[in-house]
Amino acid sequence: MNLKLHIWRQKNNKAAGAFEQYAVSDISEDMSFLEMLDVLNEDLIVGGKDPVAFDHDCREGICGACSMTINGNPHGPEKATTACQLHMRKFNDGQEIYIEPFKNKSFPVIRDLVVDRSALDRIIESGGYISIKTGSAPDANDIAVPKAKSDVAMDAAACIGCGACVAACPNGAAMLFTSAKLKHLNVLPQGQAEKKKRTIAMVEQMDKEGFGSCTNHYECEAACPKSISVEFISEMNFEYAKARATAYRD
Amino acid sequence: MKLDAKIPEGPIQDKWTKHKFDIKLINPANKRKYKVIVVGTGLAGASASATLSELGYEVEAITFHDSSRRAHSIAAQGGINSAKNYPNDGDSVWRLFYDTVKGGDFRSREANVYRLAQVSVDIIDQATAQGVPFAREYGGNLANRSFGGAQVSRTFYARGQTGQQLLLGAYQALAKEVESGSVKLRTRKEMMDIIVVDGKARGVVTRDLVTGELETHLADSVVLATGGYGNVFYLSTNAQACNVTATYRAYKKGALFANPCYTQIHPTCIPVSGDYQSKLTLMSESLRNDGRIWVPKAKGDKRKPREIPENERDYYLERKYPSFGNLSPRDISSRSAKEACDNGQGIGATGYGVYLDFKDAINRLGKDTIAERYGNLFEMYERITGDNPYETPMMIYPASHYTMGGLWVDYNLMSNLEGLHVIGEANFSDHGANRLGASALMQGLADGYFVLPYTIGNYLATADLKKIDADTPECKATVKEVEDKVNKLINVNGTKTPSYFHRKLGKLMWDNVGMARNEAGLKHALEEIPKIREEFWKDVKISGTGAEYNISLEKASRVADFLEFAEVMAYDALDRDESAGAHFREEHQTPDGEAKRNDDEYRYVAAWEYKGVGQRPELHKEELDFENVKLAVRSYK
């Protein structure tokens, strides 16, 4: 198939960016979206032009590195699919495709489609862990965790940290990401001791990073490659308010 | 060079305990005066950085990813072994030790493996306390499953994302230490070379992938946790960025590279569909529990699978290995697929694929049961290939998956290059010639959480380290070397992309140094590799400059090292004139096609010393003594 691509090109964080148009031909429908970009890049390099920079690594939908907005959808049109697992058979011959970086003021562009998502790491650093030092853990079966709770923790922990939720949110909120991590740790017995502190710290770091607020569009859930539920956002709202209301006791 | 593995004296059960008592300690208040650089933030690197920081050391953790949560440990699906014996089915530290040594086809170091089995128990405790959501029984206790043909259920798992969850546990532990200020995390910086001063590893030179700036990082010891070299085959299940540069650079600075020919091939991956293919996706081996593997009997049969009648199909695994059939071990299953395809019976567009057919299982168990067992895998397969495995058989083919070889280390996980510690897949130590399923996660975390943090203390306490800074001649010289390499790459200004050479090398390696090897093929590879390398340095094309975010430069720099490393691998495979584990020399097989070891002549670790580009490296042998397990021949008939 042949495609007309409009790709956001930006030399670095300081430079102004613009869309550039590229025509790619003889694209196999068995290619992944990133392989299609590889083909374009090979041509660009041979032609002495700069290849399109984009983040990617595992190419099997789990590392969370790939991050591009395809025709207005982070990771593209497929449900629960990262850009690296999106295949060209989902597109039509002759289609025009707009490829943009994940857009959010807290995700500054590094080059082309590569953005800096370290704000998400800083949210984790602010409290997204259970403080247990290596070697001091009790026997794993000392703490029984009801299967239902363990399953919910796993649902939340499935987050790959790609930032598509942020990129998809019309308000630029990072609430799905933050709430999923909070839920993962807050639902487990191991996470109880730090629950309140963690909730307050992570939510406030999220605000500090400048992320927006949820107005319940649920675009995040629809864009999430792991279909993480907005239920966690709702719960985070309540838990944060509760933590703030009872903080005086600590 | 005499290779001293520094294995502690005494009975194997007591070696680690005794060693921990014997090693020198550093006063808690003094630990912060020591600095350790950890390169790589996968399971091994993140767990080591976090633990060293908890102990009080100053740590600088370096990763070329944008975040310390992306390393390829994250893609491990199956699980992690541990000798917990929760299912009460007769498992023990001793049994895990024995299985691992046997699984490695008696080419690993007993003392290291025993220690691995011992600390495997602590890993599960640690990960659980961190909040890793392992699968649980209804009673709330941890669930186990049997994995990779083990006779006991010792594998802990978190759905099909065990690697992800364990990595997130380590990443969170690391995040906690970053927050506390005692770990400095450097992201998007690639280690380009190692700084050696007075024969000791004292730092690394990195290239900032955003600005192109070369930076010097100095410390009292350097830890490499930079993973394996499976991408030498170009196509593998590894992530795109996985490369050999860090370990290969250390090798060029004097560290020995051990057993590079031990590379594991995974039998059930989605086959190549075209030249553009960038990676091979692994499908869980569990599929083989219910799928039947076959190819058409006739060569070049291009009919649709459902149009090929039963009597014209060759269920080759069931035919050749009637008792294990479709569940034959990874290497046997992989080689049989290659044989069938080499014989012209391969299927799919490229002829490199075999069918994995669920029709009988669906007829027997019903579609619902199959969907319950493999629904998510079938979905993933359909997403990638566009085929529905409920209707038409899956196509699979083996792919490079894990590399058992790596930098040589002693019992303390220190290389022969003093001060350089190597952990996780990057070292060679625990898996011998083949790795058991669900043991990679175990080894990475054992090294990072429970072994290195002790043994590195002994080195720091006893090493005589002089004060150095960025102006020390050795530091400046190393930066200069890196700068020259970058400039040299950019100045070639040829006509072919770095990937072109990587693909070419990969195909050569896959065909000749892949899952089945012979003398003629290996010699052919040794002739061809230098030619590709020469062509590369004459004709590679990189766009842009060294002073910017430059993906073609990154790639070229890694390919350049693969082009040198590939030769070491081929030399090792040629030298090891026996079959052992994943290293299969066609000259050495039993009449049934099983690997035939030669314990009298090759019961050693082959550790290679760099002698110059294009020069045959020098072989050093570490003889392996088996005092606790009896060397046996495995049989899966």
Next chain:
Amino acid sequence: MLGFLKSNILSKFVVAITGIILVGFIIGHTLGNLLIFAGPEALNTYAIGLRDLGPTLWVVRIVLIIAAILHVITTINLVRQNKKIASGYKVSNYKASTFSARFMGYAGLTILFFVLYHLAHFTLGFVDASTFNMEATLENGRVVHDVYSMVVIGFRNVIVSLFYILAVSFLGLHLKHGIHSMFQSLGIHGKKFTPMIQKVAAIVALIIVISLISIPISIMLGIVGGQV
């Protein structure tokens, strides 16, 4: 007192809680207005009944005014921040977001202007003083403010009616998204509950829109208020 504005989540709580108060008011107000179909006596009795509440009425009014002010300034503050961080894409393509969700701000502002006008018109009498000062005599002989006639005459003006219909339609969209959002913001969410409350919100919004719009339409068609 406005410290909560610094927190996105606490802001959302304030929006949700004030939203509940305002929704309650709208439902009550709609029910009261529907008395117009029962004739002048019923509506005017209801109106004077409210007046007779005296101080209680003022408490209710103050609560409503504060709720409205907080609702407006908090949302304006949130929208301003959100606009700063999210810049949008060249191609807009939504998978889940509804028109009503994206229209919340515009609908809200329109409603705000409408409410101010509506108050000026029917509560403060700034728009048409002559109709505002009309009087009616109830069956019990009490002379009261003739709300019925005021409304009927007001809505005979086509422009006033059209503005009203437009604003009420926007109110419907605002409620459709707002009513379910209140629960989500306050932490009330469930796999069955949330889809259910989304449907309920849409139905409630629709009923309110139909009820309110029926008044000016009936008046313009002469079905109601022919005798005024």
